[in-house]
Amino acid sequence: MQNLRDKLLKAGLVTEKQANESEKAQKRPKATMKAREDAVSAEERQRQEAFAQREAEVSDERRKEAAKKAEARMQSERALRLRQLVEANRVREPPGEVNFHFVKRSGKIGRLAISPDTAKLLESGAAAVVEDPGQPEHAVVPSEAAQRIYQLDPQAIRFWFGPEKPIGFELE
Numbered sequence: 001m002q003n004l005r006d007k008l009l010k011a012g013l014v015t016e017k018q019a020n021e022s023e024k025a026q027k028r029p030k031a032t033m034k035a036r037e038d039a040v041s042a043e044e045r046q047r048q049e050a051f052a053q054r055e056a057e058v059s060d061e062r063r064k065e066a067a068k069k070a071e072a073r074m075q076s077e078r079a080l081r082l083r084q085l086v087e088a089n090r091v092r093e094p095p096g097e098v099n100f101h102f103v104k105r106s107g108k109i110g111r112l113a114i115s116p117d118t119a120k121l122l123e124s125g126a127a128a129v130v131e132d133p134g135q136p137e138h139a140v141v142p143s144e145a146a147q148r149i150y151q152l153d154p155q156a157i158r159f160w161f162g163p164e165k166p167i168g169f170e171l172e
Helices: 004-011 016-089 116-124 143-152
Strands: 098-103 109-114 127-131 138-142 157-161
Touching: 004 016, 016 127, 016 138, 016 143, 098 116, 098 157, 109 116, 109 138, 116 127, 116 138, 116 157, 127 143, 138 143, 143 157
Parallel strands: none
Antiparallel strands: 098 109, 127 138, 127 157
């Protein structure tokens, strides 16, 4: 079976040179089409890579935001548990004649007016001064409650002559 080129050459309608030129002209568009497809596919790849990169950034931002929300929720729950522990175990007494000084979290010196008996409990380690979340004041709690508070939030203990190490002052 002969193709059109051969038939035209046999009939003498075209010369060999014309047939070769025609063949080359037909091949060129295919090459340029391939180049265009490559260019389009390269642009498409760049677009896809940019999209994937943007998706990764958005995903990372969402993950960070979720982590922040989870951390805030945990802090809120920890503050609520701390508040419940302090309220349940607070040593309730009217202000006494002994001023007990301790260091607040801000670095300032705090003062509680307590009875002499409570001051002895604090000095012996049988009680501790802790922050009261949601209140500007501090509270005195027994050492058992101070141990649970210490496990929950060590920074909430402002003064305690505890079993492991004293908190709130330095021994000489």
